[in-house]
Structures are given as structure tokens and as C-alpha cells.
Amino acid sequence: xxxxxxxxxxxxxxxxxxxESARLIAGIARIVRDVGLAEDLAQDAxxxxxxxxxxxxxxxxxxxxxxxxxxxxxxxxLRRRTLLERKHQELGYELEIAQNGSTPDLEAALDDDIGxxxxxxxxxxxxxxxxxxxxxxxxxxxxxxxxTDEIARAFLVSEPTVAQRIVRAKKxxxxxxxxxxxxxxxxxxxxxxxxxxVIYLVFNxxxxxxxxxDWMRPALCEDxxxxxxxxxxxxxxxxxxxxLVALMEIQASRAAxxxxxxxxxxLLLDQDRARWDQLLIRRGLNALKRVEELGGAGGPYALQAxxxxxxxxxxxxxxxxxxRIAALxxxxxxxxxxxxxxxxxxxxxxxxxxxxxxxxIVDTLRDEPSLQGYHLLPSVRGDLLARIGRNDEARVEFExxxxxxxxxxxxxxxxxxxxxxxxxxxxx
Numbered sequence: 001x002x003x004x005x006x007x008x009x010x011x012x013x014x015x016x017x018x019x020e021s022a023r024l025i026a027g028i029a030r031i032v033r034d035v036g037l038a039e040d041l042a043q044d045a046x047x048x049x050x051x052x053x054x055x056x057x058x059x060x061x062x063x064x065x066x067x068x069x070x071x072x073x074x075x076x077x078l079r080r081r082t083l084l085e086r087k088h089q090e091l092g093y094e095l096e097i098a099q100n101g102s103t104p105d106l107e108a109a110l111d112d113d114i115g116x117x118x119x120x121x122x123x124x125x126x127x128x129x130x131x132x133x134x135x136x137x138x139x140x141x142x143x144x145x146x147x148t149d150e151i152a153r154a155f156l157v158s159e160p161t162v163a164q165r166i167v168r169a170k171k172x173x174x175x176x177x178x179x180x181x182x183x184x185x186x187x188x189x190x191x192x193x194x195x196x197x198v199i200y201l202v203f204n205x206x207x208x209x210x211x212x213x214d215w216m217r218p219a220l221c222e223d224x225x226x227x228x229x230x231x232x233x234x235x236x237x238x239x240x241x242x243x244l245v246a247l248m249e250i251q252a253s254r255a256a257x258x259x260x261x262x263x264x265x266x267l268l269l270d271q272d273r274a275r276w277d278q279l280l281i282r283r284g285l286n287a288l289k290r291v292e293e294l295g296g297a298g299g300p301y302a303l304q305a306x307x308x309x310x311x312x313x314x315x316x317x318x319x320x321x322x323x324r325i326a327a328l329x330x331x332x333x334x335x336x337x338x339x340x341x342x343x344x345x346x347x348x349x350x351x352x353x354x355x356x357x358x359x360x361i362v363d364t365l366r367d368e369p370s371l372q373g374y375h376l377l378p379s380v381r382g383d384l385l386a387r388i389g390r391n392d393e394a395r396v397e398f399e400x401x402x403x404x405x406x407x408x409x410x411x412x413x414x415x416x417x418x419x420x421x422x423x424x425x426x427x428x
Contacts, residue, residue: 009053009054012058012062013049013050013053013058013062016049016058016062016063017066018144018146019063019145020062020063020066020067021046021145022118022121022142022143022144022145023118024042024063024066024067024070025038025039025042025121026038026117026120026121027067027070027071028042028070028074029117029120029180030120030180031078033179033180034174035121035124035138035142035180036171036174037077038074039142039170041070041073041077042070044069044070044073045067045069046066048069049062049066049069116182118234119182119231119234119235120180120182121143121180122143122230122231123181123182124178124180125138125139125142125169125198126139126191126194126195126197126198127173127194128190128191128194129172129176129178130173131165132197132198132201133165134166134169135169135194136201136202137151137162137165137166137169138165138169138170139199140154140202141166143227144223144226146223148162148163148166154217154220192235192238192240192241193240195231196240196241196244199227199228199231199244199248200224200247202220202223202224202227203220203221203224203225203228203251203252205217205220206218206219206222206224207220207221207251207252208407218255221252225248225252228241228244228248229245231245232245232287237294239290239294239296239297239299239302240296240299240300240301240302242287242290242296242302243287243288243291243301243302243303243305244301244305245284245287246284246285246287246288246290246291246301246302246308246309247284247301247304247305248284249280249281249283249284249287250280250305250308250309250311250312252277252280253277253278253279253284254271255277257271257272257273257275257276258271263409264409264413265409265410265413268311268317270317273315273317276312281312284308284309284312285309287305288302288305288309298331298335299335300335300336303328303331303332304332306328307329310325322351323352325348325351325352326351326353329341329345329348330345332345333345339365339368339371340374342361342365343361343365343371343376343380345361346358346359346361346380347380347383349361350384355384355387355388356388358380358384359381359384359385359388362380362381365377366381375402375404375405375410376401377401378397378398378400378404379398379401379414381397382394382397382398382417385397394417398415398417398418399414399415399418401414402414402415402418
């Protein structure tokens with residue numbers, strides 16, 4: 001096979017891996033009860049594809065080929081006495097096999113419904129026993145199909161740091177004997193919150209990058225959206241899952257309008273709304289409707305989605321229903337009290353009732369310990385001060401905000417505001 005064709009085959013294999021790896025790892029993990037070992041077996045199948053497909057051609061069902069290859073390797077491993085003993089010591093999973101002297105019908109077990117396996121993998125990767133950083137890295141690795149290098153570049157950390165987080169996460173899951181299962185009863189709610197938090201953390205890092213040269217990293221938004229949509233299919237009766245998907249769909253609809261020709265940020269009220277993606281908006285509004293049908297309109301993600309929907313429905317910035325947005329933030333504040341939510345509410349109040357009203361709320365937050373390093377506090381205060389003509393004070397706030405942000409594009413925007421001492425109002 002020629003070099004060009006072989007290269008094209010490798011690109012196809014990479015794409016197949018991105019699509020199929022989560023299903024593959026999930027299916028194997030249910031059998032071996034160890035996500036680290038499951039990923040190793042899946043990677044072995046991937047390496048086999050890289051070796052064989054350039055010569056034999058890509059199979060008609062590449063995902064099935066990878067699953068069959070990984071499955072056979074899992075069966076071979078589990079039939080070895082040494083592995084049975086090790087698994088017995090670590091997880092106790094093979095106790096019944098050792099006692100009965102028989103091997104389970106692994107072939108049949110691996111062909112069960114993959115949806116349940118994916119759900120188990122989501123909850124395992126996002127287990128609260130892991131740190132937030134570890135949960136994000138492991139989720140992107142196991143469910144997003146990203147390499148450690150891709151994760152490192154997305155979050156602007158070193159590849160060894162990401163690799164270490166993933167290795168430690170796998171070891172922690174094994175050491176703590178975290179079961180490969182979907183939680184039940186009261187535990188489901190808290191565990192689901194952890195899953196949704198991880199997905200939204202990934203999305204936000206793509207939507208408003210906390211550091212680096214770029215204002216947005218669209219690939220992370222796409223990964224988070226894909227994970228959210230998968231979760232919504234797997235848990236159709238959970239309103240907050242649909243609430244998060246609605247929120248991400250609507251926010252993602254603005255992506256093309258949020259960045260100018262040279263990569264500069266464009267704030268919400270200055271965006272060309274004709275560039276908003278109407279398909280994503282419709283998907284988001286449909287997901288929000290599903291939330292309402294399930295009786296979950298009062299959940300935190302549902303409320304944030306309702307706020308985003310107010311912007312999506314406004315044909316122009318002047319048409320925005322700021323009174324409703326302020327009321328929705330009040331509802332959100334009641335169920336998730338947070339200085340950041342209060343700051344967003346202040347912006348909405350300023351738009352609905354005037355900058356002085358918003359500034360009164362912001363000034364109550366100036367001594368809030370959790371906001372001392374948060375660049376949006378002085379940024380919002382600078383906006384409001386500029387709107388009422390207190391330009392010298394506004395300049396100081398913009399300069400302070402520029403010193404706090406780690407994103408180069410945002411720093412440039414804030415310094416430009418400081419130079420002009422006039423800025424468009426920020427929007428939540």
C-alpha cells in the first residue's frame with residue numbers, strides 16, 4: 001500500500017478510535033472490572049488495527065472488529081491463572097470463578113447492551129473520589145477518545161502532568177475498589193451532579209478559555225456537547241441532563257459570532273446575531289422543552305439554560321428580556337447561593353433597572369474572599385462605572401481585571417477598555 005494510502009488509512013483509524021473507543025472501553029470494563037486494564041486492552045486492539053488495516057483494508061464494521069479483537073484479548077487474559085488470582089486479590093471479581101472452577105460466558109456477556117456499559121463508564125470516570133482535574137482528564141481520555149497530548153494542549157498543561165493525573169486516577173479507582181456500576185437511589189443524584197459538573201467544566205474551558213492565547217477552544221465545546229448528548233440518550237428521564245444539554249447547545253450556537261477576524265473577543269451585546277447557529281438554538285430550545293415536560297424547570301442547569309434561551313430568542317440585543325433574566329438569576333441564587341451567580345444577577349439588574357442598581361449589588365461583593373482573584377468582578381464593576389461616567393474609577397477596574405486574567409485575548413480587550421475608559425456592558 002502506498003504512503004499516501006497508508007496515511008489516509010491511519011487517519012481513518014484515528015477517527016474510528018475517537019468514535020468507538022468509549023464503547024470499546026466500556027464493554028471491556030464490565031468484564032474485567034478495571035477501567036485501566038480495559039483501556040489497555042482497547043489500546044491493544046487499536047495497535048492491532050494500525051498494524052493490519054493498512055495491508056488488509058478497513059473492515060466494513062471497524063467498531064465491531066475492534067470490539068472482537070479486544071474481547072478475545074480480554075478472554076485470554078481472564079483465562080490465565082495468574083490474572084484470575086490478581087483480580088481476586090484486588091477486586092474479588094473472580095472469586096466465583098475460582099470456587100466453581102469454570103469460566104463465565106464472556107463471549108455472551110460482552111455482547112450485551114452497550115448503553116448500560118457507557119453509563120457505567122461515565123459514572124466511574126466522574127467518581128467524586130477523584131479530584132476535579134483527574135475527573136476531567138479521565139473523562140476526556142476514556143469517553144472523549146482524546147490522547148494525553150490533546151488534553152494537555154487543550155488545558156495548557158504539560159503532557160506528563162495529564163498522564164500523571166490519568167494514571168493516578170486509575171490507581172485510585174482500583175485502590176478504592178470503585179464498582180463499575182450506575183449508582184442507585186439517593187446516591188444517584190449526587191453522583192449525577194459530579195458527572196454534569198465534569199462535562200460543563202470541559203465545555204466552559206472551550207467556551208471561555210481561562211488561559212492561553214485563544215478566546216475559545218471549539219474542540220472542547222464539541223467534546224462536551226457530544227458527551228452531554230450521549231448522556232441524555234442514556235438517561236432520558238433526568239431533567240438536569242437535558243438542562244445541561246440545552247445550556248451547552250444554546251451557548252455553542254454563538255461560537256462563530258464570539259470571535260472576530262483576528263481572534264479578538266466579541267461580547268454578547270455586540271455580536272452579529274445572524275451568525276448564531278439556528279440549528280443549535282432549536283436543539284437547545286427543544287432540550288429545554290423536554291426539561292419542562294419532565295417537571296425539572298427549577299434545576300440549576302435548567303435555569304441557566306432558560307437564561308441562555310432569553311438571549312437566543314431576542315432578535316436584537318435591545319429585545320432582550322432583562323427583567324426575566326434577573327428573575328431567573330434570583331431563582332438560581334436561591335437554590336445555588338454563589339457570589340458568581342450574584343455577580344451575574346447584578347449585570348442583569350443593571351440592564352433591566354440601570355447601572356446604579358447593578359453597581360449597588362456589585363459593591364456588596366468587593367470584599368467577598370472567593371472573588372478576590374476573579375477578574376470578572378473588576379471587569380463588571382468597570383463596565384458599570386463607565387456607564388455612569390465615572391471613567392477614572394472604571395480605568396482602574398479594567399486594569400485590575402487585565403492583571404488577573406490568564407487569557408491573552410481577554411487581557412487585550414480589558415486593556416483596550418482601560419485606555420478608552422468606555423466599554424459595552426458585559427452580559428452573563
